[in-house]
Amino acid sequence: MNHQSEVVESPDLRHFIWDKKQQLWKGVAYAVMRNVALLPFPFFFQVIIDEYVKTGNVAGIGSIAMMFIGLLLIHYYFTIEGTKILASEVSTVISELRSRVFQKLQFLHFGYLDKQRAGRLLSKYAFDTQKVEMSLMPLLNQMVPNISHSILLAFLLAFLDWRLTLTVLLILPFYAVSRYLFFFRIQRKNRAARVAQEHLTGRANEFISAIRLIRGYGQEQRATGSLEESSETYTRSRIEQMVMNSHFGTFSTVSTNMLSLAVVAGGALLVVGGNLSLGTLFAFLAALPVIVSPIQAFTQISQQYFQGKEAFVSIRELLDSRYVEHWAGQRKIPDLKGDVEFEKVVFAYEGQTEPALNEISLKIPAGQHVALVGPSGSGKSTVANLILGLYNPSAGHIRVDGQSQEIIDMRWLRRRCAIVMQESLLLSGSIWDNLCFARPGATEEEIVEAARLANAESFIMDLPKGFETIVGERGVSLSGGQRQRISIARALLRDPRILILDEATSALDYESERLIQDALDNLARGRTVITIAHRLSTVKKADRIVVLEKGKIVEQGSFDELSDSDGYFSALLAAQG
Numbered sequence: 001m002n003h004q005s006e007v008v009e010s011p012d013l014r015h016f017i018w019d020k021k022q023q024l025w026k027g028v029a030y031a032v033m034r035n036v037a038l039l040p041f042p043f044f045f046q047v048i049i050d051e052y053v054k055t056g057n058v059a060g061i062g063s064i065a066m067m068f069i070g071l072l073l074i075h076y077y078f079t080i081e082g083t084k085i086l087a088s089e090v091s092t093v094i095s096e097l098r099s100r101v102f103q104k105l106q107f108l109h110f111g112y113l114d115k116q117r118a119g120r121l122l123s124k125y126a127f128d129t130q131k132v133e134m135s136l137m138p139l140l141n142q143m144v145p146n147i148s149h150s151i152l153l154a155f156l157l158a159f160l161d162w163r164l165t166l167t168v169l170l171i172l173p174f175y176a177v178s179r180y181l182f183f184f185r186i187q188r189k190n191r192a193a194r195v196a197q198e199h200l201t202g203r204a205n206e207f208i209s210a211i212r213l214i215r216g217y218g219q220e221q222r223a224t225g226s227l228e229e230s231s232e233t234y235t236r237s238r239i240e241q242m243v244m245n246s247h248f249g250t251f252s253t254v255s256t257n258m259l260s261l262a263v264v265a266g267g268a269l270l271v272v273g274g275n276l277s278l279g280t281l282f283a284f285l286a287a288l289p290v291i292v293s294p295i296q297a298f299t300q301i302s303q304q305y306f307q308g309k310e311a312f313v314s315i316r317e318l319l320d321s322r323y324v325e326h327w328a329g330q331r332k333i334p335d336l337k338g339d340v341e342f343e344k345v346v347f348a349y350e351g352q353t354e355p356a357l358n359e360i361s362l363k364i365p366a367g368q369h370v371a372l373v374g375p376s377g378s379g380k381s382t383v384a385n386l387i388l389g390l391y392n393p394s395a396g397h398i399r400v401d402g403q404s405q406e407i408i409d410m411r412w413l414r415r416r417c418a419i420v421m422q423e424s425l426l427l428s429g430s431i432w433d434n435l436c437f438a439r440p441g442a443t444e445e446e447i448v449e450a451a452r453l454a455n456a457e458s459f460i461m462d463l464p465k466g467f468e469t470i471v472g473e474r475g476v477s478l479s480g481g482q483r484q485r486i487s488i489a490r491a492l493l494r495d496p497r498i499l500i501l502d503e504a505t506s507a508l509d510y511e512s513e514r515l516i517q518d519a520l521d522n523l524a525r526g527r528t529v530i531t532i533a534h535r536l537s538t539v540k541k542a543d544r545i546v547v548l549e550k551g552k553i554v555e556q557g558s559f560d561e562l563s564d565s566d567g568y569f570s571a572l573l574a575a576q577g
């Protein structure tokens, strides 16, 4: 049974770049015009030297100056307008790309997400998209217009003097190739420095987040030593990078000057021989920086381009992934009761040889409270994941209210389920926002009532800003128990038919556990509840206890029935006193 093989849609950057092609071309055309406005400048120099300086008649120089100013204004206009168009179009493309990445994440199957390295997805969303932007903008705004400028200028210069133009054109390939070869060496050094920096920041990040653990184990010296080692490697690679960059800078200056020297020398010979006017030589010297500028810029832009291309390939890998969660079912169940049934369900995680669930059959009638108990790794969380349809069973069937998951609209069903986890996640924003997350249209009375039932109202009212207090990453620090009660209030507001409690009270002290247990009792009333529990106090209230071991149900019954039996549960009872 494979529900994830179909693809939802394959968003393609080329499509939305294509949609914007008219505006993008317009931006490039403006950038070309910006350079066209500068084209006559070398020829102005020629006229000034040959017509006015040589003859001593400077009467016409005013009109040249006016043209000069006029063209500069045109250049200014096209530069600003072209940049505005390109910046706005490229930013729109990138923002669309970012939102496609996020949308796709919502559809990707957990089998795919499990395999992603931590931070990699964030990096695709935030940094890779930025790299694509940083490669597109210089390509469109600089590379294309500057190359066309050089070609046009070289073409016009050939009319002035084809011999000098030919000299420049013959030398240019050597200039370009030597620069590029040098640049490859720099890239190797740059890459080494980048890797060393990533390694250093990765280690520093790890050590800073684990600072309690490091201090608790008295391992400060070891951590410092290890970080210093990475820091030294980074420092060495930075020095090599800077030295190599300095070589490159000097090489650039020397080679550009040699090119100018060749033009001056060749031109001077022609001038002395009476074959070239001084003004034409001036025009060539003024045009030379423009002609070599795309070659100079090429090295940097090509680096950005390759980084952008690499980043785009990585984004495409995510966007084109066919590994999407795709429940074909459309059925919504009116008056959902919350019966859950597993029939001979087999499930193995990607890359695992042993199934996490092995022929599990289990019926949970609506409104019943079932506790899943068993050693670590026995498959308790997997049962919960499968109820929510986060993974698809490899064999067997899961039914809700007698309907197979395959025909139910699972997104619709999930909106009627709630999960309270051991580590309560709160989003950045006020407590109010966090509660509304469960039900955006909730009224004030409903929110306050949910907080009251979750035993959260009194501590929330004691906070300086009450429900408006900012929590989450940049907000006030709340205790584990307080966060837990907010997440219970959130689940209460959702009014779920099926409730999953994943070790919801295991990390709390006695007082918090009592408050939370009360809150959970309020939450559980009248719903189907599946509790994943290690603590006996938690499971005592369950109607039925199911004991899992290595993905199989090995015992089930009421608390009293299992206490009297001679299995895992009674051993657990004895162990926990």
Ligand SMILES: Nc1ncnc2c1ncn2[C@@H]1O[C@H](COP(=O)(O)OP(=O)(O)OP(=O)(O)O)[C@@H](O)[C@H]1O
Residues within 6 Å of the ligand: 114, 349, 350, 352, 356, 374, 375, 376, 377, 378, 379, 380, 381, 382, 383
């Ligand atoms: N995302 C995953 N990818 C691969 N294997 C996994 C994944 N999650 C769980 N497993 C494996 O599946 C088996 C069942 O895990 P599960 O988390 O369901 O056990 P559990 O009983 O909830 O354990 P615990 O009490 O430690 O939370 C284990 O062998 C575990 O290593």
